[in-house]
Amino acid sequence: MAGRSKSLDGLFRPRSVAVVGASRRQGAIGRQVVANLVEAGFEGPVYAVNPKTKVVHSMPTYASIGRIPGPVDLAVLVVPAVDVLRVAEACGRKGVKGLVVITAGFREIGGEGVTREKRLLAIARRYGMRVIGPNCMGVINTDPAFSLSASFSATYPSPGAVAMVSQSGALGEAILADATASGIGVSMFASVGNRVDVTAADLIEYWEHDDHVKVILLYIESFGDPAHFVEVARRVTRHKAIIAVKAGRSEAGAAAASSHTGSIAGADIAADTMLAQCGVLRVESLRKMFALAAALLHQPVPKGARIAVVTNAGGPGILATDALSGCGLEMAEFAEATTAALVKALPAEASVQNPVDLIASADADRYRASVGPVIRDKGVDALIVLFVSPIMIDAAAVAQAIVDEVQGTGKPVLAVVMGRSRGDEALEILRRAGIVVYRYPEDAAATMHMLVERGRMLRRKPGKRPRFNVRAQGPRTALRGAKAGWLDSRRAEALLAAYGIPFAKSIRVKEPGDAATAAHEIGFPVVLKAEASDLLHKSDLHAVVTGLHTGDEVFAAAKELLKRLRRRFPDVTLQVQQRAPGHREVLLGMKRDPRYGPLFVAGLGGVQVEVLRDFAVRVGPIDDRSPAEMFESLQGAALLQAFRGDPAADLAAASEVLLRLQQLVDDHPRIAEAEINPFILAAPGQPSVAVDARVRLSE
């Protein structure tokens, strides 16, 4: 792996660069790339390659890469698509280490483009070259030792501690421009295009131990190799923050992502949970990405979610409070000593509660006397300080007072400065001290939310993966000869039961008389279900009769079921089942995604899950902390807790079932899908049991 990532040096740290397809024409990409390399001040030689012209951008040209006298580390290809393979081959022969293929006309156009892309990769592999692109905007490295702009970006960013990957070339341009406008310096940048070779994950790995890079920003539309991404990101986010804008969040957006990049966008829900599981901070807009990057570069991560707000204007204080609450953060409650200090320092009209309102007459002294006690309060994890600059107040003195008081506290502070004095000395004083300044309270609140999330992620202790003793032989035998498709209920249950998943007691019969007998054996009340090979959605067909209290009722219900369903389902039989003693229903399941592997699902069970679609998803592997986190994240999580005199549901039982299910599907890769719905949860200590389950096998 180390060798693999180091090999990107040919792309980002070349000693010489050739531009193949360099052009004289104003506005041509082949000219812009040459101009950018020269303008950025690349430290090594730049060779322009073009057999049809003698000079490009005042440089003598070479007829081919082979004709260049010295060695070439990096070649930027701007030739027509049909020439790319030939040129790549020549680059390989020349000993080029990195290719940036800007040319489009590969996988994204389908047909011959797909073939061409495959052949490009084969050539690169043969010669040990790493490739960025094709169909990309290029790479940038602002390190003064290189000053490399091997791209046609109109913006060359100022040096800084952020590294960025963009899967969209056009957006990459906008990202560079906006980063510069937001005052965020960039260390390295890559527009990865079709990612025939180098992916976002490769770049993250390359930047993992690069001390210039503090924060990594991603704009992605799909994952080339999710497993590799997860492995790398999970490791790197433990010490470097990664922020991602992943387009394709909505179904409509995902459809667009799929049509435009020529790759099938992974189901967004899997992408979302995957990013969260590996500690990547996902934001939905570039604005939020830059706002957050600035804070992560300069501020520590809070130890908790208790936020204090200090303001000199009530209105913005309320807007900040609203926005914080909207993100699920808490308003800190102050210790008595803090409140006492505020009472002493502030006039009667001020508010000493959080948000602390110093009122419009607040000067530097009043900020000093309030920000100090508040930030030092042990119940405060972070501070947002607002300042609407009134004409009669010395804004720079206020800024200095804030800076003095918060220094050395180790707690993050974000500032909001509104009104006329934006852009003046006060802003400069705050920024110099690393206090990021936002224009609106909601921007600061949204950023604080993500800082808190990052803190949570860093504090989260990894769980364990328990291994259960199971009867593995039965499933192995059962699956050996089984056909692909849905298993019948009996075999699905047997499979799950072999891995220790408990089921409600039940007896399968064929005739109404046997059903009544079975019911007496099980004990009343019972549930009666019809079963048949093609009968999947039982409740749609009223194939389940609940609350049967006598043998006569069972007999009558059985008769009716068989009569009604036999016509459509000739192999219909009956299952007489104990009424499960529990009081809450959940769904537990797994679906194998072709790209992400097993996705585990936990949600509210029974009818609700179908209609409300309230479920949590995790990309496997899950650990013993995962199921509880999944249940907590449900919208209707409260429905599993104690209420109205009923005890809480035994979520530990449900968690164990999900982990046992994971063991089952890991042991038996032919299981494509498994769903236990409902699993009926009792109070802790009482038996929780599954009453229905489905299992689907792949070929």
Place this chain on the structure above:
Amino acid sequence: MAGRSKSLDGLFRPRSVAVVGASRRQGAIGRQVVANLVEAGFEGPVYAVNPKTKVVHSMPTYASIGRIPGPVDLAVLVVPAVDVLRVAEACGRKGVKGLVVITAGFREIGGEGVTREKRLLAIARRYGMRVIGPNCMGVINTDPAFSLSASFSATYPSPGAVAMVSQSGALGEAILADATASGIGVSMFASVGNRVDVTAADLIEYWEHDDHVKVILLYIESFGDPAHFVEVARRVTRHKAIIAVKAGRSEAGAAAASSHTGSIAGADIAADTMLAQCGVLRVESLRKMFALAAALLHQPVPKGARIAVVTNAGGPGILATDALSGCGLEMAEFAEATTAALVKALPAEASVQNPVDLIASADADRYRASVGPVIRDKGVDALIVLFVSPIMIDAAAVAQAIVDEVQGTGKPVLAVVMGRSRGDEALEILRRAGIVVYRYPEDAAATMHMLVERGRMLRRKPGKRPRFNVRAQGPRTALRGAKAGWLDSRRAEALLAAYGIPFAKSIRVKEPGDAATAAHEIGFPVVLKAEASDLLHKSDLHAVVTGLHTGDEVFAAAKELLKRLRRRFPDVTLQVQQRAPGHREVLLGMKRDPRYGPLFVAGLGGVQVEVLRDFAVRVGPIDDRSPAEMFESLQGAALLQAFRGDPAADLAAASEVLLRLQQLVDDHPRIAEAEINPFILAAPGQPSVAVDARVRLSE
């Protein structure tokens, strides 16, 4: 009303202004107000009043308002709080028509401040003066006939078509500064402070027929007189858009709003529904307010929610699609002719589906050939056009092509321009044509969402308020002597039943034997409930036994209930109730708010409503379209529709109950709270019935 609003002319269209408390001191508000009046170029005379100094800002001063030789229309008071009443009295005697009281130290400080504020109002009423403030920043009117800045705002906005009210002085300053920065011109501005007299509603009414004012912006923290606001806003929003940022959305924010303005912020849920009901567009941030204001000033409102996106960069197109879907808007589906035109005009790599991706090489011709067919498609209600300016494309030509194609279509168009060429000629061409340009896709999407909302509001036909024939005499008699507090179940049911609300058949008994007899009379299965005067939350105490199928079961359950509950509730009796035939449960209720009047509630019934808190609220009066809208807005709305083989619930029955409940509580103002939960809905045509209800009376 006309006379009332016209009287604000003294505040906004004065012929002369006196500043009482004018000051020589640099940085003093009393100096800034004088300087602002002069600098803005007020058309009439400005008089500086200060008995202690001879000259302020190069103006000779007057010792008192009475000493001013000519008439004074507007007086701005910047004197200490203790002097305000005396000065106001003098202003009244002088014939002043409008007072702007900038001085703080009134209701917001409590105690003597409250008294002072009341006395200020009394003086104003006596002399027929209208008052803005106290504790405010002043008023502005940019109409060149007045050029009035009677405020200490550091910003004097450029003239324009927006009128603004801010309840926060400090934020008012920020709003003016940001409006100016956003290129939004302002007609009139008022910072209303404590609103002792002039409220936001008064100002809206004043601007109702003012042709200079096209869009009204509000920053509010609470409503002085909700009923007046509703009456005015409901009328004005039919022809002028009103956008509001109301702080105090969260519970924490509401607590802050209440402590800092000295007014008790109304429950935000009531404020939210009230604003929506009177057609006010509520946004959660100033950023969104300005983004929306710009669009409303220059673009028409869409006739539907089907949005098209045209882009030259896939990534931003996907981000726009994501943001639109996130707002609940639809991606338009193109007619065949449109798709054919796009196929013809675009290269193979482009996407002809919505979002249309012209790819990076798109020039003006390609924009022209795609924007035209798309905007003219009958299935497209509005367009967002994105442009990430690549170096080789003539951005100004692209902008001109967009402008040419969309003109005269009557459909709203918003633009997003990203990348380097922001601020250049292209932006100017778009803006001159009234096409608002945003920096990020999500800003355009959020704005489009509100434009669609405004379109919906304008198209919504007002419903009717049906009047039911009811037996009003019974309730009148019953309520005459009733004590305040919760009614017992029997009387609550009788009250509701008199207004035609159907209940499940039931019989009340005292002994187990009678319960069994009653059950036989009603027919099995039955439900048995314990009732007692203090027994409110029955299910918490397991005081309801369902699914009783035999007389023996009823007897046993009745015995157990009485034995268990009699100790704690000596007056416990029993209700034997028919099991309601329906299959879905809703809650229907009313709670009278001291400030907003009756709030009507509809939500999912039974256990869910308590735990998931999924309900919709409307401020009364509601009409016959309201209940259906309320049910549709529930998160779990799908639970009331047909699914899994069960028919939809009879929402018409539930709607009628809510309207009958409204008639009941309107007829009987002593009803403070009424709740029918659950109301069990059957399929349409089957009987839907209430099975439990509570009614609380006020004194």
